[in-house]
Amino acid sequence: xxxxxxHPYVFxxxxxxxxxxFPLVPLALARLWAIRFAPPRPGPAxxxxxxxxxxTRGDPLQQFRAGYxxxxxxxxxxxxxxxxxxxxxxxxxxxxxxxxxxxxxxxxLLAEGLAWAWLKGxxxxx
Amino acid sequence: MDAxxxxxxxxxxxxxxxxxxxxxxxxxxxxxxxxVLAERKISAWIQDRVGPNRATPFFAxxxxxxxxxxxxxxxxQPMADGLKFLLKEDFTPAYVRKVYFWxxxxxTAIPAFMTIAVxxxxxxxxxxxxxxxxxxLNVGILYSFGIVSLGVYGIVLAGYASNSKYPFLGGIRxxxxxxxxxxxxGMSVVAVFMVIGDLNLSKVVEYQGANILHWMAxxxxxxxxxxxxxxxxxxxxxPFDLPESESELVGGYHTEYSSMKFALFFLGxxxxxxxxxxxMVTLFFGxxxxxxxGGAAQGFLGGVGHIVCFxxxxxxxxxxxxxxxxxxxxxxxxxxxxxxxxxFIPLALVNILVTALVLAALND
Amino acid sequence: MSELLPSALFxxxxxxxxxxxxxxxxxxxxxxxxxxxxxxxxxIVSLAGLYILLHAFFLAAIQILVYAGAxxxxxxxxIMLLNLEEEERRKIRGITLGLGALSVAVIAGxxxxxxxxxxxxxxxxxxxxxGIRNLGHTLFTLYLLxxxxxxxxxxxxxxxxxxxxxxxLK
Numbered sequence: 001x002x003x004x005x006x007h008p009y010v011f012x013x014x015x016x017x018x019x020x021x022f023p024l025v026p027l028a029l030a031r032l033w034a035i036r037f038a039p040p041r042p043g044p045a046x047x048x049x050x051x052x053x054x055x056t057r058g059d060p061l062q063q064f065r066a067g068y069x070x071x072x073x074x075x076x077x078x079x080x081x082x083x084x085x086x087x088x089x090x091x092x093x094x095x096x097x098x099x100x101x102x103x104x105x106x107x108x109l110l111a112e113g114l115a116w117a118w119l120k121g122x123x124x125x126x
Numbered sequence: 127m128d129a130x131x132x133x134x135x136x137x138x139x140x141x142x143x144x145x146x147x148x149x150x151x152x153x154x155x156x157x158x159x160x161x162v163l164a165e166r167k168i169s170a171w172i173q174d175r176v177g178p179n180r181a182t183p184f185f186a187x188x189x190x191x192x193x194x195x196x197x198x199x200x201x202x203q204p205m206a207d208g209l210k211f212l213l214k215e216d217f218t219p220a221y222v223r224k225v226y227f228w229x230x231x232x233x234t235a236i237p238a239f240m241t242i243a244v245x246x247x248x249x250x251x252x253x254x255x256x257x258x259x260x261x262x263l264n265v266g267i268l269y270s271f272g273i274v275s276l277g278v279y280g281i282v283l284a285g286y287a288s289n290s291k292y293p294f295l296g297g298i299r300x301x302x303x304x305x306x307x308x309x310x311x312g313m314s315v316v317a318v319f320m321v322i323g324d325l326n327l328s329k330v331v332e333y334q335g336a337n338i339l340h341w342m343a344x345x346x347x348x349x350x351x352x353x354x355x356x357x358x359x360x361x362x363x364x365p366f367d368l369p370e371s372e373s374e375l376v377g378g379y380h381t382e383y384s385s386m387k388f389a390l391f392f393l394g395x396x397x398x399x400x401x402x403x404x405x406m407v408t409l410f411f412g413x414x415x416x417x418x419x420g421g422a423a424q425g426f427l428g429g430v431g432h433i434v435c436f437x438x439x440x441x442x443x444x445x446x447x448x449x450x451x452x453x454x455x456x457x458x459x460x461x462x463x464x465x466x467x468x469x470f471i472p473l474a475l476v477n478i479l480v481t482a483l484v485l486a487a488l489n490d
Numbered sequence: 491m492s493e494l495l496p497s498a499l500f501x502x503x504x505x506x507x508x509x510x511x512x513x514x515x516x517x518x519x520x521x522x523x524x525x526x527x528x529x530x531x532x533x534i535v536s537l538a539g540l541y542i543l544l545h546a547f548f549l550a551a552i553q554i555l556v557y558a559g560a561x562x563x564x565x566x567x568x569i570m571l572l573n574l575e576e577e578e579r580r581k582i583r584g585i586t587l588g589l590g591a592l593s594v595a596v597i598a599g600x601x602x603x604x605x606x607x608x609x610x611x612x613x614x615x616x617x618x619x620x621g622i623r624n625l626g627h628t629l630f631t632l633y634l635l636x637x638x639x640x641x642x643x644x645x646x647x648x649x650x651x652x653x654x655x656x657x658x659l660k
Contacts, residue, residue: 102638265548
């Protein structure tokens with residue numbers, strides 16, 4: 001690579017391949033062992049869905065409550081907020097007052113959103 | 127001739143870096159294996175039991191005194207466990223979604239190892255041009271948050287792939303828990319970076335390097351507390367191990383898993399614990415710096431000393447992880463969400479505000 | 491060698507992004523929406539690789555953190571919430587095909603115009619040099635107004651979620 005800034009990313013790629021090897025090698029070894037010495041012997045009881053001793057009924061992927069999804073969206077919004085807060089935090093001491101006030105407005109707007117959600121009872125898990 | 131002079135340090139640098147990566151990786155793996163043993167031994171000690179003390183390889187009897195002592199300490203237990211996982215029947219239930227069923231355990235284990243890349247685990251080994259960090263990224267902390275956020279996939283996919291009720295509910299629950307605490311975690315560190323003024327983790331260590339009084343844990347105790355508790359939630363450890371709360375969801379997202387695929391989930395949890403401890407050491411406890419300071423090492427031995435110092439700090443924090451497991455009962459799901467969204471996020475915001483005011487006042 | 495590697499990596503990442511993008515929308519092997527979502531994640535990661543080659547490290551980290559880590563998790567939630575099973579292969583009608591081709595042509599036209607207008611030269615200097623601190627400084631001084639507009643947008647999004655999800659507001 002011709003630029004020193006990219007160096008760490010090259011080593012990151014090396015690490016990625018090692019991290020990939022960590023799960024793949026044992027899985028492959030276990031698979032090989034299974035094929036050579038211990039082939040799986042499925043049976044009706046073994047193949048059944050786990051259900052504490054009774055037979056399972058209905059579709060396993062039942063609909064779950066929408067509350068999870070709601071937290072998902074709130075997470076997305078606050079994730080974006082954190083992403084903006086970090087460069088702000090780093091530049092904080094070098095920023096003019098106007099920028100700090102602007103950031104304050106940004107945070108307060110989102111805090112207001114959170115407070116509103118709280119007041120409307122959205123953050124209560126019932 | 128010039129070409130050689132130009133190339134030689136580069137080749138050296140590359141070779142040295144690759145050796146560094148391999149050694150760091152192997153050390154992490156060893157830590158993962160022995161973290162399991164430590165957990166079992168410490169749990170046994172807290173509950174007044176003996177813990178694993180039987181695994182005896184054939185060569186242990188030839189070692190006069192050390193052999194039996196090592197056996198009693200359970201030093202060989204991880205090897206026995208690993209062998210056992212390898213030899214178990216490699217069973218894939220008939221009703222699962224096969225591709226994702228195999229993919230999910232792999233996806234859980236990888237992110238933890240990738241997080242370790244940006245953590246400076248030592249100063250240098252004599253050559254100041256080659257610091258003891260695998261990838262010294264300027265966006266350090268953002269990189270690790272990015273990687274941590276990818277950890278959700280392993281769990282969601284495990285729940286989805288199992289095609290079974292308990293794993294599915296466990297997976298959904300767990301992912302909602304992880305994303306909630308990711309926010310609290312991210313917001314808690316904003317205050318830390320306000321003080322330091324750089325996202326690069328080497329700079330974070332440098333800032334705290336002077337002595338123990340400069341450690342972030344004292345300057346930002348609230349941020350540390352929020353980060354610590356969020357780390358418990360992110361790694362699915364007790365008191366937040368709701369995704370696998372045995373009493374309601376059997377085993378959570380890995381109910382249908384067995385043999386090596388289960389082992390990967392299990393080891394992934396410990397790898398995550400190690401990554402979280404290393405991150406906390408870096409952010410709040412001065413990283414590799416000695417409590418009395420001292421700056422970057424000059425020689426090889428000094429560098430090794432810094433690495434050992436880092437590992438000791440990390441071990442202490444991992445001890446806290448294990449200890450807390452037996453101190454607190456499991457949270458209820460509504461309490462968990464309540465703590466994340468209604469306590470920690472507002473608290474973190476207030477912490478940012480207070481930090482900003484104090485910094486502005488000190489700066490004038 | 492050192493000149494060749496970045497362009498080779500560029501083509502590698504760009505090619506991967508295209509292949510994964512194609513597999514996301516038209517996977518010949520599987521019609522499973524979860525598979526499509528996972529390929530979209532891979533597309534996003536390839537794009538992050540392209541950003542790194544452009545030295546836009548912050549953007550690359552954001553790409554992973556927000557898109558791969560947050561938006562796509564939400565997508566998976568929606569797929570599972572609606573309990574989407576395998577999509578059936580729909581018959582492609584003439585009018586759909588025509589409209590699709592038209593929109594692709596329009597987007598391609600805009601892109602080609604933009605590329606031609608940009609006329610990349612060696613003399614271009616990046617607006618933001620160096621680290622995140624400069625980026626933060628630029629963002630909160632020069633681009634303050636767009637930033638504030640975006641914060642309002644986020645608030646609107648949040649209010650929208652709350653209103654839609656809560657039929658019986660107190």
